[in-house]
Amino acid sequence: MMIRVLISLVALGITSCAQQQSITTTNTYEKAMPFSKAEIKKVEANQEGICAKYSAKSNIRIKRMKAINASMDEQGLTQKQKNERYDYLMSHLNDGLEDSEQWKDKCDALNKKLDEMYKANQIAGDKYLEQRTRKY
Numbered sequence: 001m002m003i004r005v006l007i008s009l010v011a012l013g014i015t016s017c018a019q020q021q022s023i024t025t026t027n028t029y030e031k032a033m034p035f036s037k038a039e040i041k042k043v044e045a046n047q048e049g050i051c052a053k054y055s056a057k058s059n060i061r062i063k064r065m066k067a068i069n070a071s072m073d074e075q076g077l078t079q080k081q082k083n084e085r086y087d088y089l090m091s092h093l094n095d096g097l098e099d100s101e102q103w104k105d106k107c108d109a110l111n112k113k114l115d116e117m118y119k120a121n122q123i124a125g126d127k128y129l130e131q132r133t134r135k136y
Contacts, residue, residue: 032128035117043117047110054103061100 030036068089072082 029125029128033121033124035121040114040117040121043110043114047107047114050103050110051107054100054107057100057103061097 068086072085077085
């Protein structure tokens with residue numbers, strides 16, 4: 001009976017040490033990263049918002065263009081009239097194009113920044129694991 005209790009206590013102690021080692025390793029691994037999870041989540045949230053705005057503006061423009069084409073087909077205009085009207089309407093549609101392009105540029109920049117953050121963390125993580133395996 002006493003031996004079982006002693007074995008249980010030793011097993012519990014080993015398990016506790018292993019769990020503590022795992023926590024320490026995880027914390028050290030995360031500290032080795034140039035960008036924290038919080039920083040990445042903040043950039044991801046910002047990126048989602050900006051890219052959603054770009055997508056919405058782009059979709060509105062596409063819907064307007066489809067509506068213009070449909071209305072010109074319904075009116076039975078000649079090709080010359082369609083071209084003139086299309087040029088006129090497109091010049092007004094292009095007013096929102098610059099704004100949409102700015103949102104696209106912001107979205108692309110944030111996508112690039114996130115890719116760089118992920119890559120930097122991946123490289124740092126690989127280096128950390130490589131150093132850790134050399135020790136043991």
